[in-house]
Amino acid sequence: MSSASQIMAxxxxxxxxxVEFGGLSLLAMLTRRIPGYLDNPLRxxxxxxGHAHAGVWVVFALVALLWVxxxxxxxxxxxxxxxxxxxxxxLMPLGFFLSVTRPDAERPNGxxxxxxxGGLALAIGALTLGVGLLTAG
Numbered sequence: 001m002s003s004a005s006q007i008m009a010x011x012x013x014x015x016x017x018x019v020e021f022g023g024l025s026l027l028a029m030l031t032r033r034i035p036g037y038l039d040n041p042l043r044x045x046x047x048x049x050g051h052a053h054a055g056v057w058v059v060f061a062l063v064a065l066l067w068v069x070x071x072x073x074x075x076x077x078x079x080x081x082x083x084x085x086x087x088x089x090x091l092m093p094l095g096f097f098l099s100v101t102r103p104d105a106e107r108p109n110g111x112x113x114x115x116x117x118g119g120l121a122l123a124i125g126a127l128t129l130g131v132g133l134l135t136a137g
Contacts, residue, residue, distance in 0.1 A: 005065045008082045012061050015089065019054045026051055036103025043100045046108065050096030057089030057122065064129055071132030084125030092118030
């Protein structure tokens with residue numbers, strides 16, 4: 001693994017603490033029966049989606065970092081792939097969480113666009129890495 005990928009992996013591993021904090025927060029809202037969560041199905045679904053996507057995309061990004069250095073890409077394109085995979089598990093969950101910050105939210109606010117931005121980043125990273133691996137060597 002290159003030092004650049006290793007640095008990115010280290011940063012992603014540190015973000016696991018944020019995912020854990022999110023899980024702890026969800027557990028607290030459930031066990032303490034915090035108003036604005038249990039009585040709002042939209043917030044429940046958005047918070048669950050945010051937490052799940054954060055965890056899955058961090059693992060996916062870590063796996064992708066193992067492969068990015070196996071491509072014949074130049075370093076600038078490798079950084080595009082690394083960053084695309086790294087921002088997806090940040091942008092997408094933020095979109096889910098911040099689009100329903102009000103306990104009485106009935107629909108997501110404009111911050112929901114971060115979900116789409118995270119999805120686009122993931123698609124760019126996955127497509128680019130996939131093509132790079134198919135054409136390597």
